[in-house]
Amino acid sequence: MAKTDRDTSKGKPRPIVRLGIFLISHSFFFSVVFSTAGVLALLLLPVLAKNTYISENSLMPGSVAPMLSDQEVAEGNRLIEDLNALKSKPLGSGIGSQRLVAQYMSNLGAEVSFHKFHRQPSQFHPLHFFSSPDSRRIEQNISCALHGVNTIGIIRAPRGDGKEAIVLVTPFNSVKVNKNEALSLGIAYSVFSLLTGVPWLAKDVIWLVADSQFGEYAAVAAWLRDYHTPVFSGVGTLDAEMCPEINNLRGMEENLFTERMTFDGFKRAGTMAAALVIKVGDRTQQYEDSLSIYAEASNGQMPNLDLINTVNYLAVHRQGLRVKVEKLWSLLNMRWLKTLGEMFELLGHYARNINPQLKFGIPAAEYIEGSATLASSLYYQALGIPTGPHGAFRDYQVDAITVEILPKVFTLGNKVRQNDFLLRSGRLIEGVVQSVNNLLEKFHQSFFLYLLTSPSKFVSVGVYMIAFALLVAPLPMVAASLYVNASNSDESMNSEKSSPSATAVDSASSPTTTDAAPLVTLSESTPLLTAADSGSLATVADSASLATAADSSRFATTADCITLSSWKWLYAAKKSFIVYLWGSVVSLLPYFICQIPSCTPTTSFIIWVLLSILGLVVMYGILASPFSDANDSKSQKEWAILKSVTLSAAFIGLCLMSIINFATAEIGGLLMVPMCLMAHPLKLDVKTRSLRTISRAVCNLVLGFIGFPPVTFIVLKGAFEGFSSINVGDFWSWVESLWAWNSATYLYIGVVHLPCWVLCIHILFHHC
Template sequence: MAETEKAEPPKTKTRPIVRIGIFLISHSLLASVVCCTAGVVALLLLPVLAKNTYISENALMPGSASSMLSNWDISEANRLVKELSDLDSDSEEDAGIASRRILSNYMSNLGAEVGYHKFQPQLNQFHPLHFFSSPDSSIPDHNLTYSSYGISVVGIIRAPRGDGKEAIVLVTPYNFGKNGRGDSFSLSIGYTVFSLLTRVTWLAKDIVWLIADSQYGEYAPVATWLRDYHSPVFTSTSGVDARSGGRGDGLYVLNENHFARRKISNGFRRAGTMAAALILKVGDRNSPFEETLTVFAEASNGQMPNLDLINVVNYLAVHRQGLHVKVEKFWSLVNSKWLEVLGGVFELVGDVARSLNPSWKFGIPAADYVDGAATLASSLYYQAVGIPTGPHGAFRDFQIDAITLELSPKVASFNKGRHNEFVLRSGRLIEGVIRSVNNLLEKFHQSFFLYLLTSPGKFVSVGVYMIAFALLVAPLPLVAASLYIDATKVNLGLKNGKHTPTATLDGIGITFKSWKWLSAAKEVFVVHLWGAVVSLLPYFICQIPNCSPTTSFGIWVFLSIFSLLVLYLILGSPFSHVHAPQPQNKEWAIVKSVTMSAVFIGLLLMSVVNFATAEFGALVIVPLCLIARPLKLDIKAAKMRSFLRVICNVVLCVVAFPPVSFFLLKGISEGFESINVGDFWNWMESLWAWNSATYIYIGMVHLPCWVLCMHVLLHYSC
């Protein structure tokens, strides 16, 4: 029998995803340019791509019922405010006690349950072990005097149709003993609504009215009350002890009738699980033309309330009460010439698109684009900073949807008629919002939690603005892989001297014989460890007494540079390989490859915690990582392209340095004449005091990667 020839095994085809990966790595330069350009363009297009807001939860039904607020409620509120303003006490402490007594009597006479909450102000001191947890402040320090405490008044209405398992919270900050015109206005509106809600029959959720003692700030009383509400301490310290014989005794004994005494309690009163919260303020500044409502929604680490809550407020304010609704914006960008030009370009493109096909709805007027871009930048910035823009941030820490509403009356609202009209419109707005939330059978969940606002009635969802971030960070793994392959001389399927994306896995020829990346990985790891040390230095600097912000910042910079020099003495500086042998001429490429991998991982992790911070970080640090190359190589080349790359590297290194980035942003938004060196220390101090994850990102991701890019630029072993 003749021997049969052995059939050759069929060649395995490379998977399409692998072919695409090989193609992108082979053309990483082109892919980087395309992705970064597309990412910046996508970011600039966000105001154009913004959609109109809409109410997702049908059960809210805003404006479906007529308001029940009457002039009688307003007259009672005016009588309360007049009685508070007529108080004549020798000290602010006595005036505060008398004010609380009057408020408790008024609420108790309405049939509400009244209690007090005593708290002590918290010092904003950096503590690394408590960074991501709230300080243990529910038990006050007994060594403090009575005047060192704040005491808030809490009133609770039990819902006639409810089972006590859910509640809606209304907060009005009030400075007892030293109230201003805005405090009186907000208290008048709050009492008007509270008085109405004690008589209605449609309530299915308890109503909690917290009159927060704002003498130590507006955030502290709300935050401490929420901590005690959700983490009860079974002692008499969280309330006002009537048996102590101190000042707190007067709050209880001075109630005049038996009914009030039965309703007013010194213990901590609670209602059900909070469905939503509204913080009501009246600004001291008046609006010159019309009554306005400013909505503040940003909470800690970029958290936002459910968009439906903002939509209900916006709908009722605009279509029912005729208020002008605003959100914060960067006013410096409103007058920006380049934004006007860009808006004109998008408007022109939209006109051309509509002329080709009327169904193509692209482009907005240039003025709307500028206004939307200024609002979007403000929303992105406040989310990235991670500091709450109002007391509502304390509720978001407990996953409670809350917003701060700041009302501004007209300048001509000083007469009695205008005053009553303003209180009536504001009270009806709060009544309508509470009625809509009262209709819910479950928590807010239908609408968006991740979004950016371009106006009170327009938003950009996470599915849209994440495209810009994805495009910006996409080149990092591609360039990192390309650099590593080139540095270790790995063959990527060469054919006729060119890269072929159709190469098989066997043709890639990747081996693990070279372990050069371990040295680079060690260097990158140690520099990130140095970043952690730099992040902890403020804890020790804060222990220095009588240290100004400028001095603290100087000490921080000196200790950071000194620790970095010590680190380089141990590991070897970028100048230690001047006479390095030729085989090490690609060491900088491996360091850059590992650095870009670290940046990619750091930005992805940060996007999970605070997407806005990751967006800003990608916009600043990614171009520097991509373009970083030893300056000596470009100087030796003596070409125009190399010269331009040197200029770009120097500019990007300066701009990407965190203090410089801060001063540039502050100068653009507030003017460069107001810049002070100590402002950066104050800003960083506010970040760690509010437990902002942006502080961790700057210290442990951004700054180490900037140092590593400087290491690559100054690398002489090439």
């Protein structure tokens, strides 16, 4: 008895298997529940956000009184005045402003060098998608006007070993320095002059004055590439005879370093611990000085949260600056968002009445602000385009942010107000340098994956991944359910077809068997019936052979059923593979379209669409024609198997994209998951003509229309900016910016989202 119980327990499936079977058998119910819970969890993220905190104790922001005084501010003011004076001189040029900045650095005792770089053409190249182009590759017919010069000053730490460094970056246009850029240079120079004489400095300090005449990011990225890669003589350099300005710059280097040291090429310091980009915004605040923080880098990368927390703490609690992060301003006026915030506020009030220790719920106004900031954080991370020159540092795993200081309204001649602005801003930068200088290792204690809902609140990866997991969970469940149902339908169909043959075999064998019984009985009583006995044995042999034939027929039918199901799965997989291969080809087409001269964005977009449609018709018609099995009566459930494969591919694509860029996967899931789950042949819904099927058909048409990437872009842009300013070529310009910045979102659109949309449209217009 114990053995029987043991065998029975061994035959039971494991709990995880039973749970999977239960979820698959009730896939419709759980898909609705999980999808709704995923959207609700996403809307709850501003409520679940936590206050920021300093994880690394060695940072100790604000623990030391600032040392920046009016003397350093006066030095910064003198640099500002000299830069402004250059604009009034007719001979003032980019070389003149760079010579002036280099002279000021040299007067402080810093090591000064110049970095020459060339403007890189921003064009799509499929072989260099995830890597930046070589900064030292120069075109044969490059013009001398397409080069820039960065000025670099290095302070060697008196208590350091030269293995680590802190980078300060101030972008400025060397051709024409405006007032705000002069102020940012004055702030950085006042801090730089202080750091040359402090005894506590343990890390080298690099001040990069980036020549931003071709873009802030390009100048910083070019310097970083040369900083981390050896530069050999004669490779990627301009000829001084062709470019007189370069010759003048080299002469300036020789004169500048004759007294103190010999210039020996590109100068470097240690490994970069952190970088801070300092800018003075051109937008003025009416009542107070404020600070905007930009942290998003390429493909949704973010710096360590401790760096943002340090800047936020010093700005708010030490310098009295109001800190801001970007938000989607159009969401602030959404009525539905305001209603949702009031509901969460009311629920939080009831929860605190039940249990005062519950901290659920925030005020409606705070929820609206947090939602707008969260949406902005998701949007800029999903784009995969850096929001400032700090993004170039993240490509080398260096934590960096851009701080844009927005001054209160004041005129340039107001010396008192300008000195106060320089003093507060300089002390903020000094405090950040002090905190980073205290680090014994790189930033690692805090979060790298997070979403900001305010400068002092964030949502960690362990919270926002729950919303994504709930959103995509229905995809594998429904895919398994569709495949199981289609397989069971094929088995029942084949069993019904095989039953008439089995009945015929039984009816043919039964008379022979009944006739054989009397013959055998007679042979036992009379030895004369030998011939009859032989005939009966032959009849029994014939019946046995017929039974064996029936069994073989049943086995053949089962084998045919298994083979048919396998071929149907392979046929659906072949269709999906062809469509995804087409998506890869579509992603490469812009490289060839860009070679067409004088092609407007609208024309390029139309050519792209026409070539994509032609490629789909050719590939799909030859390799996976939807009409190749239209007369096959056994393929009535083929769309279910194709939908199962589509759901599986969408699930895999979204999960892989969540590893590269979570924000792209989250926004893509909001569009793809409803479209994939609702996909159903329109012909079947129209035949039924019930309220449920007609509603499903309408929803499928709407989701299919909105799910097309150009339509999605137009709808979102029209909702946020208005439909009056929309142009057909805007989508091409947007996509062009994605591939110019090597954003993985471009690959997601072409390789994951677009093929999934095509398969869903194929399911909608299936021939069933």
